[in-house]
Amino acid sequence: MLRVARLLAAKDLRIEARSRIVTNQVLPFAAIVMVMFAFALNSDAVVSRVAPGLVWLATLFSLLVLVQRAFAIESADGATDALRAAGVDPAGIFLGKAMALAVQLAVLEIVLLLSAVVLYRAQLRLSGVVLLVTTLVAATCGLALVGTLYGGLAAGVRGRETLLPLLLLPVVAPVLIGATRATEAALGTGGAAVADGWPWVGLLAVFVALFGVGGTLAFGPLIEE
Amino acid sequence: MATPKTQITDSPAEYSDTKRAPLGRVRSTGTPFTRTIGIATIVSMATLAVFGLVLSPADVRQGDSVRILYIHVGTVWIAYVAFTVTAVSSAAYLWKRTRSLTWDRFAGASAEIGVLFMALTLFAGSLWGRLSWGKFWVWDARVTSTAFMFITYIGYLAVRGLGGSHQQRAKRSAVVALLAVLQIPLVHFSVKLWRGLHQDSSVADRTHVTLQGLMLFSLFVSLIAFSLLYLWLLIHRQRVLAMQDALDDKGLDYALQQRRDEGDL
Amino acid sequence: MDHVVHLSNAVAVLGQFPVLAGANLTVDRGEIVLLQGPNGAGKTSLLRLCAGLLPLARGEATVLGCDLRTNRESVRSRVGMLGHANGLYADLTVAENVRFWGATVRASRSEVTAALTRMGLAQRLGDVVVSRLSAGQKRRTALACLIARRAELWLLDEPHAGLDAAGRDELDATLREATSAGATIVVASHELERAGALATRVVEVVGGQIRELSSGPESSRPESTGPESTGPESGEAN
Amino acid sequence: MEDIGFILAVYIATFGSVTALALFILRRGRRLAAQLPDEDKPWI
Known part of the structure; x- marks a missing residue:
């Protein structure tokens, strides 16, 4: 299972390194979303207060795009069928695609965080670095896992573009809440203390554990005909 | 005043214009x-309407808006029951080796009813919230x-509506239903944690209602009436879905015959 | 395990449409069976059923000793399927694709290289990204991926499509080699003269059913090469 | 009593939509039942 997962993750990342879809299209998309938030909120003070939330909201929007892309790779030339026909363990496919997605998401989140520092004047602080990194890792894993799970379900069906957000966004609400609060604590937004952030990381960890196990079990039946 | 108009008893006269009916009357989803x-x-819903709107008194603190609660508590109870039945x-569908579609249809029927009652x-x-808290949403x-x-x-x-074979529909939706069971407590817990830290208004204090006498009785009527309603809807909807699946299978037999005839041309 | 493929009244459904309407087919080890028939007759579905991709709705089907009603997953790793789509990743090179698909079934490095060489992809083409290839070159790559899998049962859907004369010769030689090494092949093709010369038996798929047409050029069923199938008519599969 | 509009709205919406669902299920049931023999209705 892990061998298959590593194989698929390496394959997905190599494809991304070649095609540069994420770098050339998804990152600019996320950046423009960040700028648009500032237009909509129209206040420096408000924007810098809600900066962590906006970072994660932009991440969620980009997640939808990334998941669509991750499964478009497979369905473009019937590779989904070929993977099933090769008897590849679905749990391995699930973990592998989630790993590749996590790497792409992590890059995206770092860029978004930096753009929040630049655009929204969010302040990074040294005491919150450990919390910030832990939050990033946990939230990224959670988003990648559920994204892959529901992306796989929606991949083979009609109306996948609309079904995916309907299924995915309600599920990732805990990640949005948890990651935003933890990031606020790490950055000290609105006077939050670093210690306030850790319970939220705990929530993210529970999320990752539940959907890691649940997704590994559920992915096979979901992609099967 | 709204009273349930549902004509639940089947009268034979209604079938006189049914086209493909065999001799005698068509047996539909109804049973004794x-x-x-x-x-x-019908009786209990009518009782609920009478007690809820007329006979029960207004609450000392909430006034007449408490009448909405007789509906609200009943529907939310049914919605939770319905989603539990779906789960x-x-x-049961995934557990049982037989992969019985009956379980799948119960899950689907219950979810449909649950969604309506949740709405x-x-x-x-939200209307009750507007009256008692001054806001539609908290x-x-x-x-x-x-x-x-x-x-x-x-x-x-x-x-469920994605198509495919019945078994495929059943398996896929059963897995999604179980994932929803994972998701709901997580969402609830995270929202709770989120509100806990903000602590702007304690909703419970201002809206605490001590129900007694006729008010409590009306609430019981509501729970009984909605439970009966749920049961009736569930059974009938499940039977309708069963007939739909059976008709699909019949259609398959017909399509198989047609498909075989392709070769004889 | 008496027969490699044994279908008895097999029905398979796509949505609510019966793509296979009671197909009967028996394939023994070492055979090359050609499926012919008009578009939409059910050839592709038959191959997908045998590969364990399409669920069996009614009837019985056994492939390589696995009952498709109960565990169609277990047959997959032993079957090689080439569908209409090539299943290639457009942004990877030819060699990377073949290596990836080889790795999914734990093929060794030398097996992958051999497969590339067999389809004439080892030299210049190996490092070309698949999206730059012509349709025929993509087909060659897909075939190389299939060869690297060393399957016991090969299911080929229009393998000749898009291939040039040299490619077809290489494909035919590969298929003959595979059968002499103990594999069994079911191939759907419209290229009757080429595939017919290759096949040991031709069956016609019409309306989701199968009609036996003729034995191949040798006019008699070939001697089974596999050790297990020496008693050809003994016992029912399943 | 300005609450009466809200209260009636809740009662009418609830009873109305429930009735509509029940009628829909019954009508669908009758239509399908007419096309199927009684053997396909195990509850009878």
């Missing part, structure tokens, strides 16, 4: 058992996760 439930439902039926719950709840953990549940099961119904 469901007819009994149906009559009991249990989905688990009614949100509607009644970011309370229970309210918010209820809304999420509503959306989640709309998604579940969308997955």
Whole structure:
């Protein structure tokens, strides 16, 4: 299972390194979303207060795009069928695609965080670095896992573009809440203390554990005909 | 005043114009058992309307808006029951080696009813909230996760409608239903944690109602009436879905024959 | 395990449409069976059923000793399927694709290289990204991926499509080699003269059913090469 | 009593939509039942 997962993750990342879809299209998309938030909120003070939330909201929007892309790779030339026909363990496919997605998401989140520092004047602080990194890792894993799970379900069906957000966004609400609060604590937004952030990381960890196990079990039946 | 107009007892006269009816009357989804439930439902719903709107007194603190609660509590109770039945039926479908589609149909029927009752719950709840809190919506953990549940099961119904064979539909939707069971407590817990840290208004204090006498009785009537209604809807809807599946299978027989005839041309 | 493929009244459904309407087919080890028939007759579905991709709705089907009603997953790793789509990743090179698909079934490095060489992809083409290839070159790559899998049962859907004369010769030689090494092949093709010369038996798929047409050029069923199938008519599969 | 509009709205919406669902299920049931023999209705 892990061998298959590593194989698929390496394959997905190599494809991304070649095609540069994420770098050339998804990152600019996320950046423009960040700028648009500032237009909509129209206040420096408000924007810098809600900066962590906006970072994660932009991440969620980009997640939808990334998941669509991750499964478009497979369905473009019937590779989904070929993977099933090769008897590849679905749990391995699930973990592998989630790993590749996590790497792409992590890059995206770092860029978004930096753009929040630049655009929204969010302040990074040294005491919150450990919390910030832990939050990033946990939230990224959670988003990648559920994204892959529901992306796989929606991949083979009609109306996948609309079904995916309907299924995915309600599920990732805990990640949005948890990651935003933890990031606020790490950055000290609105006077939050670093210690306030850790319970939220705990929530993210529970999320990752539940959907890691649940997704590994559920992915096979979901992609099967 | 609204009274349930549902004509649940079957009268033979209504079938006189049914085209493909065989000799005698068509046997539909009704049975003596469901007819009994149906009559009991109508009676209890009418009782609920009378008690809820007329006989029960206004609350000393909330005034007449407490009358909305008789509906609201009943619908939310049914919505939760319905989603629980969906989860249990989905688990039963996956657990049993026979992969019985009956479980799948119970899950689907229950989710449809649950979504309707959840919509009614949100509607009644927001109107009640406007009267007693002055706002249609509060970011309370229970309210918010209820809304999420509503959306989640709309998604579940969308997955059921994706097509494919019956078994494929059943397996896929059962898995999605069980994932929803994972998701709902997480959402509830995270929203609760989120509100807990903000602590702007304690909803419970201002809206605490001590129900007694006729008010408590009306609430009981509501729970009984909606439970009966749920049971009736579930059984009938399940039977309709069973007939739909059977008709699909019949269609398959016909399509098989046609498909075989392709070769004889 | 008496027969490699044994279908008895097999029905398979796509949505609510019966793509296979009671197909009967028996394939023994070492055979090359050609499926012919008009578009939409059910050839592709038959191959997908045998590969364990399409669920069996009614009837019985056994492939390589696995009952498709109960565990169609277990047959997959032993079957090689080439569908209409090539299943290639457009942004990877030819060699990377073949290596990836080889790795999914734990093929060794030398097996992958051999497969590339067999389809004439080892030299210049190996490092070309698939999206730059012509349709025929993509087909060659897909075939190389299939060869690297060393399957016991090969299911080929229009393998000749898009290939040039040299490619077709290489394909035919590969298929003959595979059968002499103990594999069994079911191939759907419209290229009757080429595939017919290759096949040991031709069956016609019409309306989701199968009609036996003729034995191949040798006019008699070939001697089974596999050790297990020496008693050809003994016992029913399943 | 300005609450009466809200209260009636809740009661009418609830009873109305429930009735509509029940009628829909019954009508669908009758239509399908007419096309199927009684053997396909195990509850009878």
